[in-house]
Amino acid sequence: MKESWSSVDTLETNFRPLVVIELAKGTKEETIEWFTKRIVDKKANGGAQLLIKPLVTENGDENIYLVGASHLRLLLGAENVGLVKECNDNSMRAFTYSSRKTFKDFADDNQNFLTMSECQYIIKHELENLRAKDEKMIPGYPQAKLYPGKSIVRRLLTNGILVQIFPLHDREELKKLRHTWYGQVKIGYQPLDEIRCYFGETIALYFGFLEYFTFALIPMAVIGIPYYVFAWEDYDKYVMFATFNLLWSTVILEVWKRICAVMTYRWGTLLMKRQFEEPRPGFHGVLGINPVTGREEPVYSSIKRQLRIYLVSVPFVCLCLYFSLYVMMIYFDLEQWALDYHEENKSHFSNLMLYVPSIIYAVVIEIMNRIYRYAAEFLTSWENHRLESSYQNHLILKVLVFNFLNCFASLFYIAFVLFDMKLLRQSLATLLITSQILNQFAESLLPYWLQKRHMKKMKERMHSLKMDTDLSLVEQVNSEKEMGTYLGTFDDYLELFLQFGYVSLFSCVYPLAAVFAVLNNITEIYSDALKMCRVYKRPFAEPTANIGVWQLAFETMSVISVVTNCILIGMSPQVNALFPDSKMDLILTVALVEHLLLAIKFVMAFVIPDKPREIQIKLAKLEFESLEALKQQVRVTDLYSSER
Numbered sequence: 001m002k003e004s005w006s007s008v009d010t011l012e013t014n015f016r017p018l019v020v021i022e023l024a025k026g027t028k029e030e031t032i033e034w035f036t037k038r039i040v041d042k043k044a045n046g047g048a049q050l051l052i053k054p055l056v057t058e059n060g061d062e063n064i065y066l067v068g069a070s071h072l073r074l075l076l077g078a079e080n081v082g083l084v085k086e087c088n089d090n091s092m093r094a095f096t097y098s099s100r101k102t103f104k105d106f107a108d109d110n111q112n113f114l115t116m117s118e119c120q121y122i123i124k125h126e127l128e129n130l131r132a133k134d135e136k137m138i139p140g141y142p143q144a145k146l147y148p149g150k151s152i153v154r155r156l157l158t159n160g161i162l163v164q165i166f167p168l169h170d171r172e173e174l175k176k177l178r179h180t181w182y183g184q185v186k187i188g189y190q191p192l193d194e195i196r197c198y199f200g201e202t203i204a205l206y207f208g209f210l211e212y213f214t215f216a217l218i219p220m221a222v223i224g225i226p227y228y229v230f231a232w233e234d235y236d237k238y239v240m241f242a243t244f245n246l247l248w249s250t251v252i253l254e255v256w257k258r259i260c261a262v263m264t265y266r267w268g269t270l271l272m273k274r275q276f277e278e279p280r281p282g283f284h285g286v287l288g289i290n291p292v293t294g295r296e297e298p299v300y301s302s303i304k305r306q307l308r309i310y311l312v313s314v315p316f317v318c319l320c321l322y323f324s325l326y327v328m329m330i331y332f333d334l335e336q337w338a339l340d341y342h343e344e345n346k347s348h349f350s351n352l353m354l355y356v357p358s359i360i361y362a363v364v365i366e367i368m369n370r371i372y373r374y375a376a377e378f379l380t381s382w383e384n385h386r387l388e389s390s391y392q393n394h395l396i397l398k399v400l401v402f403n404f405l406n407c408f409a410s411l412f413y414i415a416f417v418l419f420d421m422k423l424l425r426q427s428l429a430t431l432l433i434t435s436q437i438l439n440q441f442a443e444s445l446l447p448y449w450l451q452k453r454h455m456k457k458m459k460e461r462m463h464s465l466k467m468d469t470d471l472s473l474v475e476q477v478n479s480e481k482e483m484g485t486y487l488g489t490f491d492d493y494l495e496l497f498l499q500f501g502y503v504s505l506f507s508c509v510y511p512l513a514a515v516f517a518v519l520n521n522i523t524e525i526y527s528d529a530l531k532m533c534r535v536y537k538r539p540f541a542e543p544t545a546n547i548g549v550w551q552l553a554f555e556t557m558s559v560i561s562v563v564t565n566c567i568l569i570g571m572s573p574q575v576n577a578l579f580p581d582s583k584m585d586l587i588l589t590v591a592l593v594e595h596l597l598l599a600i601k602f603v604m605a606f607v608i609p610d611k612p613r614e615i616q617i618k619l620a621k622l623e624f625e626s627l628e629a630l631k632q633q634v635r636v637t638d639l640y641s642s643e644r
Contacts, residue, residue, distance in 0.1 A: 015051060017066035018116065019123045020477055022163040025063050028140035031161060038130055038152065039067065046133050048126040049073060055477055063163075064477060067123055074114055075100065077122035083114075083543075084268030091622065092268050115197050117541035120167035124540045127153055127165065131287070131298070149287030149298035166537045169480060173198060174533060182529040190525065192263065199532065200541025201269045206489040207528070208263060209256065209547055213496060214521040216252040220245065220503065221518045224511030242508040242565040243597070249504050249558035250601045253551070254608040260546050261611040265618065269543045280388040282381055300384055309394075313379045317398055320372055324406045327368065331361040331410060335423070358427050362434035365406055366442075372402050373491075389548070392490075396549050399494065407431065407498055411506060415568060421509060428510045432502045436520040439495050440527060486536035492528065493550045500554055504561035508568050555605075562601065566594040 023032065041047025050073065055064040069077070078085075078095050085095045086104045093103075100106050106113050114122075130152040138144040138152075144159040146152070156162035177198055180191045190211050196204035227241050264270040285300030334357035342350040376398040385391040411431075414424045499520070503513045569575060570590035579586040609616070 015053060015066075016068050016111075017053070017168060017473065018069070018120050019067040019127075019165060019167050020055075020481065021052075021065040021067060021165050022481055023063045023065070024161055024163055027063060027161055031138060031140040034139040035152070035156070036065070039127070046131070048130055050123060050126060055474060064481070066473075066477075067127070069119070069123060071111060074119050074122055077126060078114055078118065081122060081125050082272050083118060084271045085113075086268070091618065092265060092271055093622070094271065116170050116173070117167070117198060117200050121200065121541045121543070124165070124167075133287075147286075150284050151282070154282055154284075164481065164485070166480070166485070167540055168476070169538045170198075171476070178529075178533050181533070182526050190529075193266075196267055199539065200543070201264065201267050202489060202542040202544045203532070203539065204267075205260065205263070205544060205547055206492055207525070208259070210492070210496065210521060210525060210528070212256055212259060213252070213500075214518060214525070216248075217503070217514050217518045217521070220248060220507075220511075220514035224507075224514050227511040241511060242569060245504060245507040246558070246562050246565060246597055247600065247604070249500075249561060250604050251608075253555055253558060254605055254610075257546075257551070257610040258608070258612050261615050264545045265615050269545045270615075271619075271622070272543055272545065279386050280391055282391075283384060283386050285384070298386075300386065305383055305385070308383050313383060313398070316375070316379060317401065320375070320402055321405055324368065324402065325409060327364060328361075328410050328413065331357060331364075332413070334360065355426070355430060358430035359434055361410065362431045363438065365431070366435060366438050368406055369403055372406075373399060376402070393549050396490070396553070399490075400497070400553055403494060403498060404501070407435075408501060408505065412564075415506065415509075415564070415571075419571065424506065425510050428502060428506055428513065432499075432513055432516055435498065436516065440520070440523065443491065443495075443527070443531070480537055483537045484535060486532065486539045488539070493547065495524075497550065497553055497557065501557050501561075504558060505564045506568065507561070508565050559598065559601070562597050563594060566590050566597065 023035075036052050038046070039048050039050050039052050041049065043049050049069075051068045051070065053066050053068075055066055075095075075097050079097050083095050084092050087093050087102050088104050090104075095103060103113075128151065132146040132148055132150045132152055132155075134148070135146045137146055138155060138159070138161065141159060141161065144155060144161070146155060153162065153165070177191070177194055180194060190207055192204050192208050192211075195207055223241060223244065261270060279298060283298055283300070285298035288299035338353045338357050342354055344350075376395055380391055380395040380398065383394065385394060411424060411428060414420055414427060499517050503517050507513065567590065570586060576586065579589070611619070
């Protein structure tokens with residue numbers, strides 16, 4: 001018998017707090033009563049059908065609430081969001097409550113069938129899909145207008161009534177994860193399955209890609225060292241190095257697809273269907289019916305969205321690109337000033353001054369990137385995209401275009417306008433090393449120091465605030481709510497993308513780039529693990545089947561690197577000496593080699609399957625079984641109809 005939402009018992013004898021909701025102090029009682037009622041109301045009445053309890057503190061404040069759910073409610077929620085679990089026959093299938101007995105480790109009394117991160121993801125999904133129906137405003141706040149289809153949580157956040165929503169840490173599991181992840185310095189693989197169980201697939205995939213990319217850089221680093229030491233000015237010897245680099249960039253990206261498919265199949269997200277993607281919380285519009293699912297959801301005109309994109313967002317991005325180029329020209333003026341100063345003085349100080357403009361420019365680039373990021377987020381949110389994937393794709397496109405120009409425009413100008421290879425090596429090395437130092441400081445060291453400082457103050461006030469001690473629930477919530485919020489893997493992937501550009505675009509000029517990248521990534525693994533476990537609140541898990549649009553971004557960068565390296569080799573004196581009489585022959589030869597390398601890249605990408613044979617067979621078997629089950633269902637229906 002199929003379990004209905006209306007029959008779900010919202011009472012739970014053993015309440016397990018999973019998610020924390022913090023309301024603003026002084027929130028009106030009628031607002032709290034209305035919001036909590038919507039959370040516990042049945043699904044048929046537009047509620048989330050969850051459990052909620054106030055966190056009773058010593059000072060009597062009741063602005064913090066704990067949210068949980070009954071075991072049955074979580075199981076039905078797992079079916080609703082399309083979670084995929086392992087069956088008794090070792091296959092992976094979308095979980096359904098009616099066939100729950102066929103799934104591995106399932107038992108009616110097994111509360112651990114769903115991981116804590118999966119339970120928190122289900123609760124987040126239900127809270128985000130609380131939408132206004134007949135309400136015109138938030139009770140108690142006439143200025144906070146509501147209309148049908150508006151996300152209630154989103155409106156509460158934008159009006160400052162709801163401060164934050166975050167999942168609680170599991171202190172025992174976190175302690176075990178910290179020990180196996182970064183508690184001891186060792187050469188080995190990261191515990192990706194444990195990371196996935198605790199933080200979700202999106203974060204586990206990032207750390208998997210970071211680890212894979214670091215190992216993939218080692219051959220480039222090993223080969224680059226002797227080239228740097230023995231063949232610094234001999235450009236013709238770089239032809240083999242650059243060719244290896246170009247083929248290497250193709251192979252590692254194709255192999256990553258296969259590794260990613262194996263991991264996400266094991267985790268179940270490779271099979272999750274796209275149709276389960278709900279409208280994002282920030283999406284607003286008039287409440288209507290989705291023609292595909294038949295569900296009620298906001299509807300917004302795509303024409304209005306396109307007008308916002310092309311009449312506002314695109315001109316703004318172009319203006320920012322122009323400003324970036326203007327700053328770049330100021331950098332070259334400073335570079336010329338430093339060079340003139342060195343020519344006049346010829347001292348150790350003047351020699352050091354040659355690096356100052358590049359360092360200043362690297363710092364300015366990082367500042368501009370971060371400021372632009374906030375503007376891009378605002379614009380993309382204003383465009384009102386329906387799906388989170390669409391929102392992320394438009395945001396990533398905006399940021400990548402600006403960051404690519406901002407970080408690499410000066411290098412292209414030096415290489416192909418000034419034709420100054422010495423300055424190109426100097427600028428590339430300075431930009432790479434400076435950006436790595438700044439990123440390590442801004443993303444890990446500074447947040448960790450601020451968090452340690454805050455924890456020290458809390459310890460003085462509460463006498464016991466180390467995460468390893470036996471804290472009460474009140475103390476745990478109070479400590480975690482003050483932690484920083486992890487904003488996702490966007491900045492982490494962007495850092496790797498820019499690093500990949502520094503390594504691949506001008507590899508024949510500065511082969512040591514891969515060495516610095518490996519050293520940076522080794523520290524990055526430990527520092528990112530530290531900030532996930534000790535600096536930031538626990539983020540909500542987000543199921544994903546791959547690294548998304550970042551795969552395309554890396555592949556695009558590898559194609560651009562073919563063009564840049566071929567041109568740089570064609571510009572070398574040794575290659576030019578082979579064509580003393582005809583520059584046209586040189587250009588045609590370089591173009592031919594470039595097209596040949598691109599052809600090899602695309603052939604390799606085509607020949608190497610995205611999924612291993614074993615995974616392809618398993619997916620085909622599941623598709624076949626689904627078709628057979630559908631045929632059997634049709635036969636039964638037809639037989640029943642004929643008998644009637």
